[in-house]
Amino acid sequence: MLDKDGVPTKEELLKQLPSEERLDRGPVVVIECFQEIPCDPCYYSCRRRAIREFADINSIPIVDFERCNGCTLCISSCPGLAIFVVDKTYSEESALVIMPYELLPLPEEGEEVACLDRRGEEVCKGRVVNIRTRKMQDKTAVISVAVPKEMVMEVRNIRVTS
Amino acid sequence: MEGETQVISCDVIVIGAGPAGLMAALRAGEAGAGVLLIDREPFTGGQLVKQTHRFFGSKHQYAGTRGFDIAVRITEKIECLKNVKILLEATALGYYEDGVLTVLHEGRMLKFKGKAIVVATGAHERFLPFENNDLPGVYGAGAVQTLMNVYGVLPAKRILMVGAGNIGLIVSYQLVQAGVEVAAIIEAAPRIGGYLVHASKVRRLGVPIMTGYTIKRALGKECVRGAIICKIDENWNPVEGTEIKIEVDAVCLAVGLSSLCELLWQAEVPMVYIPELGGHVPLRNEDMETPVERIYVAGDAAGIEEATSAMLEGELAGINAVSKLGYSVEDYANKRGKILSDLKNLRSGPVGEKIRAGLARLRTLRNGNL
Ligand SMILES: Cc1cc2nc3c(=O)[nH]c(=O)nc-3n(C[C@H](O)[C@H](O)[C@H](O)COP(=O)(O)OP(=O)(O)OC[C@H]3O[C@@H](n4cnc5c(N)ncnc54)[C@H](O)[C@@H]3O)c2cc1C
Ligand code: SF4
Numbered sequence: 001m002l003d004k005d006g007v008p009t010k011e012e013l014l015k016q017l018p019s020e021e022r023l024d025r026g027p028v029v030v031i032e033c034f035q036e037i038p039c040d041p042c043y044y045s046c047r048r049r050a051i052r053e054f055a056d057i058n059s060i061p062i063v064d065f066e067r068c069n070g071c072t073l074c075i076s077s078c079p080g081l082a083i084f085v086v087d088k089t090y091s092e093e094s095a096l097v098i099m100p101y102e103l104l105p106l107p108e109e110g111e112e113v114a115c116l117d118r119r120g121e122e123v124c125k126g127r128v129v130n131i132r133t134r135k136m137q138d139k140t141a142v143i144s145v146a147v148p149k150e151m152v153m154e155v156r157n158i159r160v161t162s
Numbered sequence: 163m164e165g166e167t168q169v170i171s172c173d174v175i176v177i178g179a180g181p182a183g184l185m186a187a188l189r190a191g192e193a194g195a196g197v198l199l200i201d202r203e204p205f206t207g208g209q210l211v212k213q214t215h216r217f218f219g220s221k222h223q224y225a226g227t228r229g230f231d232i233a234v235r236i237t238e239k240i241e242c243l244k245n246v247k248i249l250l251e252a253t254a255l256g257y258y259e260d261g262v263l264t265v266l267h268e269g270r271m272l273k274f275k276g277k278a279i280v281v282a283t284g285a286h287e288r289f290l291p292f293e294n295n296d297l298p299g300v301y302g303a304g305a306v307q308t309l310m311n312v313y314g315v316l317p318a319k320r321i322l323m324v325g326a327g328n329i330g331l332i333v334s335y336q337l338v339q340a341g342v343e344v345a346a347i348i349e350a351a352p353r354i355g356g357y358l359v360h361a362s363k364v365r366r367l368g369v370p371i372m373t374g375y376t377i378k379r380a381l382g383k384e385c386v387r388g389a390i391i392c393k394i395d396e397n398w399n400p401v402e403g404t405e406i407k408i409e410v411d412a413v414c415l416a417v418g419l420s421s422l423c424e425l426l427w428q429a430e431v432p433m434v435y436i437p438e439l440g441g442h443v444p445l446r447n448e449d450m451e452t453p454v455e456r457i458y459v460a461g462d463a464a465g466i467e468e469a470t471s472a473m474l475e476g477e478l479a480g481i482n483a484v485s486k487l488g489y490s491v492e493d494y495a496n497k498r499g500k501i502l503s504d505l506k507n508l509r510s511g512p513v514g515e516k517i518r519a520g521l522a523r524l525r526t527l528r529n530g531n532l
């Protein structure tokens with residue numbers, strides 16, 4: 001349970017996920033922020049206004065999944081590292097999980113990495129297809145990892161093995 | 163002390179250059195007052211300097227920016243004001259009835275007198291009683307952060323974190339970033355106290371979070387070699403037979419902060435005990451002025467909260483102190499109203515409940531006292 005060990009249950013997760021139908025149509029954001037806390041940078045980071053305006057600073061981010069095009073801009077704005085973009089249309093077998101990453105060393109593009117779930121346990125292997133470290137991201141790298149399609153809602157971190 | 167040192171006067175003295183003190187000095191300075199900002203450290207920023215993570219809070223108060231960058235940005239603004247002087251490595255030691263503040267700077271005792279004083283000295287860490295808690299290797303979270311993020315020294319190879327509030331969670335994350343293995347984060351309460359996004363973020367790194375556990379004893383002779391943790395029941399008593407031995411070479415305590423208010427005690431500011439705000443806190447009104455006229459408080463010194471609220475309280479103390487001295491603050495009424503409503507908004511959610519309860523008690527006590 002989220003407030004006991006930091007791992008959200010299926011029910012807790014379901015509240016915030018895009019629909020299967022939306023997931024099948026291409027890249028879209030998944031925001032795993034379930035508690036009302038005084039925090040709002042994600043709202044200001046989305047240029048497409050896909051994150052609904054906060055009633056007050058404690059609001060939980062609510063996404064209009066039709067407006068979101070999975071551009072990934074919001075990922076590095078979040079101090080909770082709670083924002084991911086997933087793309088189930090990446091290829092026949094694989095999906096992309098695009099995640100924030102703040103450990104060193106960074107993996108290389110093309111490198112195989114261990115993919116970890118929300119407990120930090122290895123669940124499969126993945127391949128890094130892109131790493132972005134633009135200045136505006138302020139040291140939070142945004143990494144795209146290709147994973148087996150069925151793991152797209154499990155993989156939320158990586159371990160560099162090399 | 164050799165001879166009598168001269169008393170140096172100014173309009174406003176701000177003690178502590180953390181987020182609260184920085185904002186107080188900036189706003190007071192902008193109104194044209196002569197301001198002296200002192201801090202005992204060789205740098206400005208207070209707690210911000212150790213925060214390599216992005217800050218939570220309002221985008222308008224720099225949230226999403228890393229702590230140390232926030233400190234630099236505000237300090238640069240202050241440095242543009244000729245009427246604000248920053249004195250570092252200057253520790254305020256005493257406050258006397260005649261309003262004189264003694265400050266230790268480069269081995270000399272200096273005396274200052276301000277028409278108004280803003281106390282923004284922040285907080286100190288609480289400790290936890292358990293067997294062997296005096297062994298080398300038992301650290302406070304602040305010490306761990308200072309070693310790691312200010313001096314670049316690794317505090318341990320494998321560490322046990324005690325406390326799953328925001329500080330315990332964030333420092334655990336920083337430890338992993340620095341290459342230290344965090345064996346576990348234990349928390350006596352049945353629930354994680356810090357923000358759950360932080361909890362999930364350390365959990366994803368493989369760090370277990372164990373609620374309902376406390377530390378019973380640190381193991382080792384000359385230094386920490388391990389720790390015994392155990393479950394506790396609803397009445398916070400250890401449950402027999404639940405002991406677990408964990409091999410670690412350090413234990414980090416992140417079990418809460420209390421306001422640092424020695425100077426306020428000396429100035430005879432009435433203090434009250436409010437656990438929701440971290441323990442003993444000074445009485446003060448909405449404008450951050452204590453019952454001792456022209457002594458203001460702001461930030462963690464006024465009650466343990468967060469950097470965003472510390473900055474807002476600092477602004478409030480700054481504009482109120484100078485307007486009381488007769489300086490005109492541009493658009494004062496609107497500015498004050500905006501800060502008060504930002505503070506209210508910030509504290510309005512479920513995680514602000516404790517602060518709201520604490521402040522409500524403070525108000526009741528103040529009204530009874532005056
Ligand atoms: C690990 C950690 C993570 C945090 N993360 C966040 C976060 O994500 N978001 C957030 O909003 N808040 C966060 N906070 C809280 C935030 O850092 C504090 O609430 C905030 O710094 C309080 O500001 P302040 O100015 O009151 O005190 P401080 O920042 O503590 O500054 C007080 C200053 O006063 C100086 N001082 C003290 N006594 C004297 C004296 N006698 N003479 C001269 N100088 C003196 C000290 O040297 C210090 O520089 C975090 C805190 C910690 C410890
Ligand atoms: S991925 Fe892009 S469009 Fe979608 S919420 Fe984030 S910033 Fe907005």
Ligand code: SF4
Pocket residue numbers: 031033039040041042043061077078079080081082083359
């Ligand atoms: S920035 Fe991150 S932690 Fe803050 S509200 Fe948005 S999703 Fe939640």
